Amino acid sequence: MVYREAGIYHATYAQDARLFPIPADRVGVVLLLGAAVAVAPLLGEYWLRGILIPFLVYGLAALGLNLVTGYAGLLSLGQAAFMAVGAYTAAILYGRYGVPVPLSLLASGLMGALVGAVAGAPSLRIKGLYLAVATLCAQFLITWTIQRVPWISGGVYATLNIPPVRLGPWVLDSPAEQYYLALGAVVLLTVFALNLVRTRVGRAWQAIREQDVSAAVIGVSLLRYKLLAFAASSFYAGVAGALVVFSWYGAANIEEFNLLNSIRILGMVVIGGMGSVLGSFLGAGFVTLLPIFVSVVLHAAAKAAGGAVTSDMVANLEHILFGALIVFFLAVEPLGLAHLWKRLKDRLRLWPFPYY
């Protein structure tokens, strides 16, 4: 009743093939976008820099990982390293050579894609867990190279600062403006991903995920589509890394891109939902909010019980919850939060009637 498709007729192919065929979805997306734009000036720096910008950045990285792991079924443990490639590309191009921000973002993505395609090359010979180890090797080799080459990292601490971010005549110096930059990039790339996964490419990936030998038999070129999956995934990671520099830290710092973060991004994909664009963002939001939630609950509990809360306790509890949630979702809801959302929509379609 609330959310229904009965009575919606598609008279042309264009209507049938549009991204959101159901009017309720279109209204929802427009409202969501409007809220995302309108909310920024109302929120303080903590909300923007502590929650929303990290959410957008990691949402984008998780979306990229979802393309390769969720859609193409190739487990990757190196997403944070590809983010590092993007971040250092952006910091070098913009900070050292003054390349405009949009071009730097694009170049970061392309650089990420290039490195990702090289790192994904072993996927042609190996798969499954062997591939996971290969991407793990890539994670260590990439961060090691960045740290060891002074031209890239700018010294032992591997931190590159950039001057204030300029976009044409504007200087993006408030958190709200930086948030808009991130939002713009994320919206653009999300629409692209939504379309990508339902084209020939996306369907080829899904065929590979289900059974790669069969996919090859029916004519899907494994070489092409596996490399493409890695390239697309790392393109997203590269842009996300560049956004870390432009919108969040104002610097490229190798500490942000360690193995732990690769695993966190993988956790976002698992919790949010493998093979779902929406799920990447749900997972990213969930994992971003988790430490805040744990800390708030712990402090409230400590107030009630009269104990003290240490930062160690919060970190450890978050660790435990994060791990337990991964196991829980894999066992109980392998398609993640996105599938819960889909089930809710299915309920709403019939509600309040038992059936049509």
Place this chain on the structure above:
Amino acid sequence: MSDLKFVAELLVSGLLVGVLYALVALGFVLIYKASDVFNFAQGAMTFVAALALVSFLPALGWVGAVVATVVLMGVLALGVERLVLRPLVGQPHLSLAVATLGLAFVLEGLAQLVWGTQPKRLDLGLPPQPLQVGGIFVGRADLLSAIVAAVLVVGLVWFFQRTRMGLALRAVADDHEAALAMGIRLKTVWSVVWALSGVVALVAGVVWGQRLGVHFAVSLVAFKALPVLIIGGIDSVPGAILAGLLVGAGESLAEGLVGPYVGRGIQDVFAYLLALVFLLVRPHGLFGREVIERV
């Protein structure tokens, strides 16, 4: 002559580190062989075992602490089988591997919540001065670990080849369903094999802990063991041992001989480089079984 001695010392110290890699990789291989699960939590188990042992030590003494830790690892194995493996039966291998990543987070968090985040020292009570063997210095504790590791490997081989339970484990490794049809209890086998790798984790934890202290970094050593696993072959016990020694010696030599020219720190990535070469040239490793795929 002094060059040769330098190389020999690098080799020996590398081999002793390699023993450690081999031990962690051994835990991986045990679980992979019996349950086809790639256990990313092996490092966390090593950490938990070492931390538990250190924490039990003051109250219970050596014998008591070892017994208590072994019991703890056994309980842990039962819990893992019940809460992680059983609900995931029939899911793709990838899901199980990712689930063990989650398990690693849970174990690390729990252990640190219970026993604190402070690094702890693990003292074996051996005299600190190294032994001199043929002009080369060898740490007593290192030598002891190598001996313990050797005993452990012999014990495991005996267990696998000569006992009824070992036979069951090998059967399960070969084919789950056929093993079930022959009346082997999968649940028991899985619990046993996780408990076994818990014991291996304990030994690895002690070896690592006495070198560098017991703290969070212990669980990261698991990620060093992954390339070892690939090089040796994912389902081969001798492969894990040999590859562990190979990587340990190789990275020590690379650091000592090549390191000065390319800037230090090559030992951090040597294992991964070697593993990548193996993945590209010989994916099933030195002694692993080559899998032929059919639709």
